[in-house]
Amino acid sequence: MSTNLTRFTGTMAPLPIQNVDTDQIIPASYLKVTDRSGLASGLFSRWRYRDGDPEGEPIADFVLNRAEHGDARILLAGDNFGCGSSREHAPWALVGYGFRAVISTSFADIFRSNALKNGLLVVPVTEEVSASLFDAVAADPTAEVTIDLEAQTLSLPAGGETNFEVDPFARRCLLDGTDQLGYLLNQAPAIQAFETAHPARLDTRSG
Amino acid sequence: MNQPRTLFEKIWRRHLVAAETEGLPATLYVDLHLVHEVTSPQAFTELAERGLPVRRPDLTLATMDHSTPTDPSIDDARLRVIDPEGSAQLEQLATNCERHGIPLYAMGDERRGIVHVIGPELGATQPGMTVVCGDSHTSTHGAVGALAFGIGTSEVGHVLATQCLLQHRPKTYEVRVDGRLQEGVVAKDIILAVIARLGIGGGTGHVFEYTGEAIRTLDMEGRMTVCNMSIEGGARAGLIAPDEVTFSYLEGRPMAPAGDAWEAAVDDWRSLPTDDGAAYDRTTTLDGSALEPMVTYGTNPGMAIPIAGAVPEDDAIEPEKRASFRKALDYMALEPGQQLQGKPIDVVFVGSCTNSRYSDLVAAANVLRGRKVADGLRVLIVPGSDAVKRQAERDGLAQVFVDAGAEWREAGCSMCLAMNGDQLAPGQYAVSTSNRNFEGRQGAGGRTFLASPLTAAASAITGRVTDVREVLS
Numbered sequence: 236m237s238t239n240l241t242r243f244t245g246t247m248a249p250l251p252i253q254n255v256d257t258d259q260i261i262p263a264s265y266l267k268v269t270d271r272s273g274l275a276s277g278l279f280s281r282w283r284y285r286d287g288d289p290e291g292e293p294i295a296d297f298v299l300n301r302a303e304h305g306d307a308r309i310l311l312a313g314d315n316f317g318c319g320s321s322r323e324h325a326p327w328a329l330v331g332y333g334f335r336a337v338i339s340t341s342f343a344d345i346f347r348s349n350a351l352k353n354g355l356l357v358v359p360v361t362e363e364v365s366a367s368l369f370d371a372v373a374a375d376p377t378a379e380v381t382i383d384l385e386a387q388t389l390s391l392p393a394g395g396e397t398n399f400e401v402d403p404f405a406r407r408c409l410l411d412g413t414d415q416l417g418y419l420l421n422q423a424p425a426i427q428a429f430e431t432a433h434p435a436r437l438d439t440r441s442g
Numbered sequence: 443m444n445q446p447r448t449l450f451e452k453i454w455r456r457h458l459v460a461a462e463t464e465g466l467p468a469t470l471y472v473d474l475h476l477v478h479e480v481t482s483p484q485a486f487t488e489l490a491e492r493g494l495p496v497r498r499p500d501l502t503l504a505t506m507d508h509s510t511p512t513d514p515s516i517d518d519a520r521l522r523v524i525d526p527e528g529s530a531q532l533e534q535l536a537t538n539c540e541r542h543g544i545p546l547y548a549m550g551d552e553r554r555g556i557v558h559v560i561g562p563e564l565g566a567t568q569p570g571m572t573v574v575c576g577d578s579h580t581s582t583h584g585a586v587g588a589l590a591f592g593i594g595t596s597e598v599g600h601v602l603a604t605q606c607l608l609q610h611r612p613k614t615y616e617v618r619v620d621g622r623l624q625e626g627v628v629a630k631d632i633i634l635a636v637i638a639r640l641g642i643g644g645g646t647g648h649v650f651e652y653t654g655e656a657i658r659t660l661d662m663e664g665r666m667t668v669c670n671m672s673i674e675g676g677a678r679a680g681l682i683a684p685d686e687v688t689f690s691y692l693e694g695r696p697m698a699p700a701g702d703a704w705e706a707a708v709d710d711w712r713s714l715p716t717d718d719g720a721a722y723d724r725t726t727t728l729d730g731s732a733l734e735p736m737v738t739y740g741t742n743p744g745m746a747i748p749i750a751g752a753v754p755e756d757d758a759i760e761p762e763k764r765a766s767f768r769k770a771l772d773y774m775a776l777e778p779g780q781q782l783q784g785k786p787i788d789v790v791f792v793g794s795c796t797n798s799r800y801s802d803l804v805a806a807a808n809v810l811r812g813r814k815v816a817d818g819l820r821v822l823i824v825p826g827s828d829a830v831k832r833q834a835e836r837d838g839l840a841q842v843f844v845d846a847g848a849e850w851r852e853a854g855c856s857m858c859l860a861m862n863g864d865q866l867a868p869g870q871y872a873v874s875t876s877n878r879n880f881e882g883r884q885g886a887g888g889r890t891f892l893a894s895p896l897t898a899a900a901s902a903i904t905g906r907v908t909d910v911r912e913v914l915s
């Protein structure tokens with residue numbers, strides 16, 4: 236697959252489960268890290284290994300353990316992906332494992348925001364497209380899609396393409412490398428003016 | 443006459459440093475940033491790498507709650523041995539807070555507790571504010587009429603450095619609960635019924651505003667329980683308009699305004715409630731008087747039924763959702779059509795930012811007073827804050843729990859997310875007052891029935907999933 240962030244082609248790992256919560260993506264026992272690394276082995280660990288233990292026996296029929304999906308860098312998931320906890324460890328773990336994008340019919344708000352800040356594309360599709368992709372990958376695990384962030388298109392294995400929506404600001408940041416914190420820091424004069432006009436009612440140091 | 447606006451719109455507009463434009467998000471000012479040990483280390487590292495200070499340590503407040511031990515016999519030295527990673531994370535928070543002058547309620551501090559319990563308790567969260575935390579249950583603080591929502595760690599860094607967030611304006615969703623609740627039905631049952639109705643993704647992209655008689659007649663702590671679980675309905679935030687209940691709750695709390703400033707603040711807060719004629723993007727209505735005590739049967743909080751009901755049959759589930767439904771039942775080792783009432787359980791957990799406040803403990807103690815927990819059952823009572831713990835000890839609640847045979851613990855998140863060693867064993871069933879019944883949430887292989895403190899206490903006595911109305915009648 237190509238490694239360009241704005242346009243890449245690859246196979247999909249199908250996870251046809253709805254409401255995959257971030258506790259499943261990365262269980263709480265992995266949240267004691269103080270950096271962003273080392274999370275890939277915890278990705279879906281409860282579904283991926285017997286007793287959730289990465290040292291233990293892999294669960295053979297879980298999608299990440301199936302040889303035919305070993306190279307997949309796109310996760311094809313059920314509706315409402317990433318619900319629950321706000322842990323940014325979820326996209327860190329997905330990216331750490333090597334995923335570049337998640338395709339689903341919908342995403343939880345906080346996950347979507349966290350994912351895009353870490354270069355993990357979230358690609359929302361209609362139920363129809365989702366069903367056709369699950370069918371395509373079931374028929375042929377090597378079926379490929381191309382995600383084009385610039386054009387906001389997803390090209391389908393059977394031919395043809397569909398448009399997808401992405402937050403325009405997040406898209407711009409990903410395409411031209413805009414740093415969101417830097418963008419905010421540049422607003423310091425406006426923030427200062429706001430603070431002058433709206434003195435705080437609170438001082439947490441007074442407790 | 444001004445254009446009528448919702449509570450949400452009023453708070454949103456007040457906090458715009460820069461309004462949203464075509465293609466660019468709004469820059470939203472944050473009045474209070476709450477911080478805990480788990481979701482902050484990488485954000486502080488980002489600041490350090492860029493050589494940035496924390497812009498407003500005076501609007502930032504940190505606590506230790508997620509991975510802290512609740513077993514009173516575990517001190518710092520022992521924690522370093524049994525949980526070196528958790529201990530290192532706590533130490534890192536202390537170092538970061540000290541470096542940046544952020545007030546921190548560390549272990550042993552009387553003000554310490556679960557972040558969403560101490561915010562309102564200290565009067566730090568106030569009507570009309572924007573409140574954020576790297577934690578999805580920040581929605582809790584919406585109970586005082588603040589716009590409060592969870593953020594990721596990158597955004598924690600944004601707020602530390604700039605006191606602002608880049609946000610798109612969410613839509614509004616009125617959740618109206620009319621009527622008066624029946625005996626034995628409480629705030630937790632309302633919110634479980636709401637989520638069962640809307641589905642766990644039903645509020646995605648929206649902010650809930652809870653209205654109606656059943657909401658207005660709740661006390662502040664009940665309102666916190668409702669707002670707490672907004673995120674389980676997919677909404678990042680849930681709001682309840684401030685009223686006299688709110689003001690009398692806040693008055694005199696350590697960080698609430700005092701004197702003339704209090705009068706001025708209340709005057710201002712009275713202007714916040716949604717104006718007559720203001721439009722929500724969506725509205726749903728429930729009849730509060732028809733609600734029953736609720737309990738979950740599955741692996742997300744939307745999979746809830748009235749306690750006298752049964753697990754749905756396959757054909758009641760939409761075809762495309764059946765596989766996930768069966769997966770959940772397999773995990774829970776339950777059958778379609780099965781009754782939950784009478785199901786034997788192994789553990790009862792009363793705690794978490796949903797239901798660990800003083801009134802929750804009073805409710806549980808009223809059921810347990812003079813009774814014993816069932817033989818062989820483990821019952822954990824974990825107060826939400828050190829202040830709640832001390833009050834419960836002063837007022838004899840703690841003694842009620844101990845006399846009944848329950849474990850009385852130190853404040854913290856505990857078995858809500860099972861990071862600190864308080865956890866279910868594989869296969870165990872728990873009735874839990876927390877907010878998430880996700881697979882493994884309370885311990886790998888553990889199975890959770892979410893319910894109210896009343897239901898939890900009633901179930902503690904029988905060792906089975908129990909309708910509190912039967913115990914009390």
Ligand code: SF4
Binds near residue numbers: 556579854859876
């Ligand atoms: S009690 Fe549970 S839900 Fe609440 S903040 Fe702690 S871990 Fe999160």
